[in-house]
Amino acid sequence: MRILVLLLLPVWLCSACTALPAEERAFAVALCVEKTAEEWHVHGRIPTYQPGGGYMTVAGEGGSFSAALADMDAASPMRINLSQLRLLAVDVSLAESGGLLNLLTTLSNRRDMRMQCAVALTDEPLQSVAEALKPAAGTRLSKALDLMLNARMEQGSILPATLSDVLRLGERQSPILIALAMAEGDVSLSGGYTADGVYLSVDETALLSLLLGHAKTLRIEVTEGSAEVRDAAVKVCLDEDLARVELTLTATASSLTQEALEQGLADSILGLLTRLSTAGCDVLGLGRQAAMHTHDVTQWQTLNWPEKYRDIRWQVSVGVSGPA
Amino acid sequence: MSQLTSRAAGEKRTRLSLLQLLCAVSLWRTAVTQVLPLCGASAWWVTLACLLPGIGTAALLRWIMYLTHTDTLPEAFRAGLGKAGMWLLSAVLGALLLVEGLSGLTVLITLFTQGVGTRGTPFTLSLLTGGALLLSLHREGLSRAVHFLRWGMIAATVLIAACLLPDARLDQLFPLYGVADASVPEALKAGISLAWPLTLLLTGPCAKGDGLSRAVLPVFAAPAALLLLTLIMPGELLTRPAALADLLLLPAKYAPNALQILYLCLLMLTMFLAVGAAVQLATEQLCIPQKRCPGWLPHAVLIGLVLIQTADAGTLWELLSAVQPWLLVPLAGVALLCLPASIIRRKIV
Numbered sequence: 019m020r021i022l023v024l025l026l027l028p029v030w031l032c033s034a035c036t037a038l039p040a041e042e043r044a045f046a047v048a049l050c051v052e053k054t055a056e057e058w059h060v061h062g063r064i065p066t067y068q069p070g071g072g073y074m075t076v077a078g079e080g081g082s083f084s085a086a087l088a089d090m091d092a093a094s095p096m097r098i099n100l101s102q103l104r105l106l107a108v109d110v111s112l113a114e115s116g117g118l119l120n121l122l123t124t125l126s127n128r129r130d131m132r133m134q135c136a137v138a139l140t141d142e143p144l145q146s147v148a149e150a151l152k153p154a155a156g157t158r159l160s161k162a163l164d165l166m167l168n169a170r171m172e173q174g175s176i177l178p179a180t181l182s183d184v185l186r187l188g189e190r191q192s193p194i195l196i197a198l199a200m201a202e203g204d205v206s207l208s209g210g211y212t213a214d215g216v217y218l219s220v221d222e223t224a225l226l227s228l229l230l231g232h233a234k235t236l237r238i239e240v241t242e243g244s245a246e247v248r249d250a251a252v253k254v255c256l257d258e259d260l261a262r263v264e265l266t267l268t269a270t271a272s273s274l275t276q277e278a279l280e281q282g283l284a285d286s287i288l289g290l291l292t293r294l295s296t297a298g299c300d301v302l303g304l305g306r307q308a309a310m311h312t313h314d315v316t317q318w319q320t321l322n323w324p325e326k327y328r329d330i331r332w333q334v335s336v337g338v339s340g341p342a
Numbered sequence: 343m344s345q346l347t348s349r350a351a352g353e354k355r356t357r358l359s360l361l362q363l364l365c366a367v368s369l370w371r372t373a374v375t376q377v378l379p380l381c382g383a384s385a386w387w388v389t390l391a392c393l394l395p396g397i398g399t400a401a402l403l404r405w406i407m408y409l410t411h412t413d414t415l416p417e418a419f420r421a422g423l424g425k426a427g428m429w430l431l432s433a434v435l436g437a438l439l440l441v442e443g444l445s446g447l448t449v450l451i452t453l454f455t456q457g458v459g460t461r462g463t464p465f466t467l468s469l470l471t472g473g474a475l476l477l478s479l480h481r482e483g484l485s486r487a488v489h490f491l492r493w494g495m496i497a498a499t500v501l502i503a504a505c506l507l508p509d510a511r512l513d514q515l516f517p518l519y520g521v522a523d524a525s526v527p528e529a530l531k532a533g534i535s536l537a538w539p540l541t542l543l544l545t546g547p548c549a550k551g552d553g554l555s556r557a558v559l560p561v562f563a564a565p566a567a568l569l570l571l572t573l574i575m576p577g578e579l580l581t582r583p584a585a586l587a588d589l590l591l592l593p594a595k596y597a598p599n600a601l602q603i604l605y606l607c608l609l610m611l612t613m614f615l616a617v618g619a620a621v622q623l624a625t626e627q628l629c630i631p632q633k634r635c636p637g638w639l640p641h642a643v644l645i646g647l648v649l650i651q652t653a654d655a656g657t658l659w660e661l662l663s664a665v666q667p668w669l670l671v672p673l674a675g676v677a678l679l680c681l682p683a684s685i686i687r688r689k690i691v
Contacts, residue, residue, distance in 0.1 A: 101599065126595075127588075129459055133596050182596040188576025190513065306513035314519035 044094050045102040047073070047159045048151050049135075050144035051083070051121065052109035058086040061148035062098060063159065071157040075148045083124055100128060103135040104163040106181065107147055107198050110139045114215035126185055133182035136167050138196035139211040147198065150205050166207060167196075174227040174236045175208040175220055184213075189323070190305035192298075194218065194226060212299040222290050226301060228252070229265065229287065240282030245272035247338075256307040259326070262333045263287065263302070268340035276338050283336045291332045300327050356485035360619050361546055362560040363488050363495075365539040367616035368442055369393075369564035371449055372536040375589050376666060378568065381529035383577040384519060386569040388529045389536070393561065395670055396537020400544035402677045407545065409684040415545050416630045419676070422683040429631050430679075434672045436628040438538060440643070441669065443620035445662045447471070447647050449586065450613045452655050457587030458606065468651035472644055475618050479640045484618050491611075498608045499563070502594070503570055505601050510573035532663075535670035537561070542623070567593070586659060621647065 048063040059079045066072040076098070078090025091098045106125070112118055118139075125131050140147060153162040170176040176196045184193040197209035197217065210218040210226070218226070227233040228250045235248040250267040265287065272279055294301050305323050312318040369389070377392065378385040403415060410421040415435075419427035447468065454460040454467045462470070478484055519526060543557060571593050572580070584592070594605035621644050629635035650658070 129457075132599065134598055185579065186509070186575060186596055188514075188578055190576065306511065310513050310516045312517040314517050318517050 042096055043099040044076075044096040045099050047102060047163065048105040048107065048148065049100065049103055050107040050148045051086075051112070052144045053083075053112050053115075053117065057081060058083045059144065060086045060090050061145055062090055062094070063148050063151050064094065064098070065159075073152065073159055075145070077145070083121060099130050100125075100135075101130045101132050102160060103132045104160050104167075105138060105151070106135050107138045107140055107144060109144060110141045110211060110215045110217075113139055113195075113211065113213060116214070118213055122181060122185060126181060131181070133185075134180045136163075136196055137179050137181055137184055137193075138198040138207065139215065140198035142198070142200045146200060147205060150200060150203060154204075170196075170207045171232065174224040174233040174238075177210055177223060177227055177230065177232060179210075187303075190300070190309055191303035192294075192300045194223070194299075194301055197223075212294070212297060212301075214297060214299070216294075216297045216299065218290075221286075225283075225287055225290055228267070229254075229263070229302060238283070240274070240279065240286050242278060242282055243273035245274060245279055246270045254302050254304065254307075256304045259329060260331050260333060261291075261302075261304055262335075263291070264335050264337070266337040266339070269338050270340055280336045280338050283338070284334045287336070288332055288334045291334070295327055295330045295332070298324055298328055300324075304330065353482065353485075356482070356489040358543075358546065358557060359489040359492050360485040360623075361539075361543045362557065363492075363612065364442070364616050364619045364623070365543050366560040366563050367446070367612050368539045369536055369561060370567065371446070371590075371613070372533060372666060373564045373568055374592070375449070375586060376663060377529045377533040377536070378571075378580060378592075379584065379589060380532060380581075381526050382581040383515060383517070383572045384526050385529070385580070386565050386572055387518070388526060389533060389565045389568055391530060392533035393537045393540070393565075395534055395674075396540040397544075399538070399670055399674045399677060400541045402674070402681065403541055403545050406677065406680050406684045409681075410687065418684070419680055422680040422687060425631070427676075427680055427683075430676055432627050432630050434676050435542070436624050438669055438673065439620050439624035439627060440647075441662070441665060442539070443617050443624060443643075444647055444650060444658075445666070446613055446617040446620060447651065448655060448658050448662060449590065450610070450617060451651055452586050452659070453590055453609070453613070455587075455655075456585060457591050464655050465652050468648045471614065471617075472648035475614070475621070475644055476641055478618050479622060479644065484615070484622055488615055488619070491615075495608060495612060498604060499567075502601060502605055502608070503567070506570060506574050506593075506597060510570065512573065514573055514576055532667055535667050538669045538673060541673055617647075 044064040046062040046064050050061040052059050057079050058081070059077065060083070061075050061077045063073050063075055066074050076090050076094045078086045078088070078093055080086035080089050087098075108118060108121065112121065122137065126133065151159060151163075153159045154166070156162065167176070171178055177194045179193055179195045184195070187193050193213055194210040195213065196207050197211050199206045199208070208220045208223070210223045212218070221239045224233070224236055224238050228236055228238070228247070229252050231250070231252065234250055236250075237244060237246050247267045247269050250265065253264040255262045265283070269276075269279060274282060291302070304327065308321060308323055309318060312321065373385065373389045377388055381388050403418075406422060407413070407415065407418040410418045412418040412421055416428050416431060419431040423430070450471060451464050451467050455462070455464050460467060478487070540558075540561060543561070544554070546557075575596070580592070590609065591606070594602045597605070621640055625635060625640045625643055629639065
């Protein structure tokens with residue numbers, strides 16, 4: 019009997035652990051955040067819990083982000099809960115002003131926050147974005163968003179950028195967030211943004227997807243043509259202020275010759291990495307290699323990696339093989 | 343006779359499981375709440391270093407047992423210092439275990455109220471937990487329950503570690519001497535006594551010969567878990583100012599929801615059992631000189647610990663944190679007191 023009590027105790031305690039029963043919470047599937055000069059505005063997309071489904075947008079505003087969230091909570095028919103959040107869309111101007119990290123840290127401190135939600139930046143009006151979020155197929159917006167995010171990642175249109183991933187990169191690597199846009203009234207996810215609001219096109223995001231190992235098979239566009247590539251392997255080495263990037267891949271279809279494809283890819287990657295390093299975006303995580311040569315915090319701080327990274331020189335070599 | 347022998351062997355094994363659980367939970371709790379916030383990425387090797395004083399004290403006590411040709415610590419102290427020595431040892435170990443039980447209960451209640459968001463005040467939750475513990479406090483029952491559940495707890499731990507391992511990055515171990523505002527000397531001071539429960543484990547009858555290496559394995563669970571935590575999280579997240587409940591939940595904070603739930607269940611179960619173990623062992627230690635233990639004593643001790651939870655949890659935790667670095671001092675003190683007498687006695691014999 020006592021062993022049974024011990025076995026059941028965690029289950030019993032967990033069941034008593036919810037602050038509110040499920041039917042008394044509004045699970046926000048998407049959250050849109052923007053900041054004007056005076057105020058924060060938040061828009062949450064929650065189910066209506068009506069027969070037949072459907073979603074509604076609740077909004078809040080306040081002098082601080084927490085005040086805006088509290089205002090949105092007050093406007094909602096039930097207490098807002100973020101444990102089912104799939105998409106966090108933030109106004110790109112907030113990233114440009116340097117307030118993105120604080121916002122993400124504040125959200126991560128919420129007990130109910132789902133850390134696997136995708137983080138996107140957009141320059142579209144956030145209220146329109148929230149209203150445009152509807153399930154394309156079926157009745158569940160959460161499922162529709164999950165499918166859309168997975169599909170775009172597989173295509174190389176976007177890079178994985180969950181709240182957990184972004185925060186755990188720390189000081190040694192810069193995240194590439196998802197670029198959200200509106201196309202004919204629908205939400206479109208393609209391309210990327212750095213954490214400082216620098217936009218990356220779909221082609222540039224696809225290249226990064228190859229370099230970071232997120233996509234092993236991809237269709238890429240270079241200046242004079244395109245190619246279907248697979249089995250990409252990347253080696254990145256930091257040697258003082260020179261970063262060497264070696265990319266090898268197999269082309270299964272290409273409109274270019276091998277030499278042209280290699281040169282085109284190398285030029286595209288070099289241009290992209292140079293632009294990113296000038297903007298201070300350490301997307302390949304060279305800071306990780308730099309940190310491994312330090313033995314205490316003073317040495318790491320003296321290194322002043324964010325500034326040193328801006329002056330990094332790049333050397334890119336690409337090797338292509340295959341039937342194409 | 344064989345039935346008696348196998349029963350005795352079984353009770354030894356369950357006793358060992360109880361001590362191992364207490365050691366593992368105590369080390370993990372102290373390392374995560376006292377050492378990790380101070381030194382961040384260095385916490386894993388600082389914790390390993392902090393094991394040394396506890397191992398040294400345990401070695402000293404084992405040497406006293408060897409010099410006095412005894413199998414248990416109370417007998418060794420009785421042989422060395424007489425009945426007064428036995429009383430002294432009982433008082434010291436009993437007090438340490440009571441502090442351990444109080445720390446465990448305070449942390450568990452704080453986890454419920456601030457970490458999980460359970461409905462109820464800290465005192466009502468203490469009553470609830472204490473009530474469940476009262477049911478569980480049975481002389482052999484608790485140790486048997488721990489022994490019965492050990493593989494489940496180990497499996498859950500391994501599963502959590504396996505799910506977190508793909509996010510590990512080797513560079514996050516560097517700089518080895520800490521990140522941001524980390525302070526290794528302060529962390530060493532805070533964690534210097536964290537291995538005091540080792541003295542119970544290494545001086546028990548189970549920790550002899552071949553059994554010693556197996557007995558101490560769970561002790562290294564805390565440094566191994568901290569190493570994994572360092573690999574999966576950058577140092578600036580490890581040293582960010584955080585409340586007690588947030589520190590306990592940090593290992594699974596950035597993990598998927600299912601893994602967070604599993605970690606939370608494992609944490610609650612192990613801490614709950616460790617509080618029961620501390621209370622049971624404390625009453626046993628206090629009753630050793632009298633050679634009999636009233637059946638109501640463990641329950642009375644538990645009720646006392648629950649009543650202490652009426653105090654403000656923050657103040658209580660500050661007090662316990664201030665006491666934590668000094669826990670090894672009385673144990674080392676009594677060991678040094680008994681050692682000369684044991685050496686003299688050995689020479690005489």
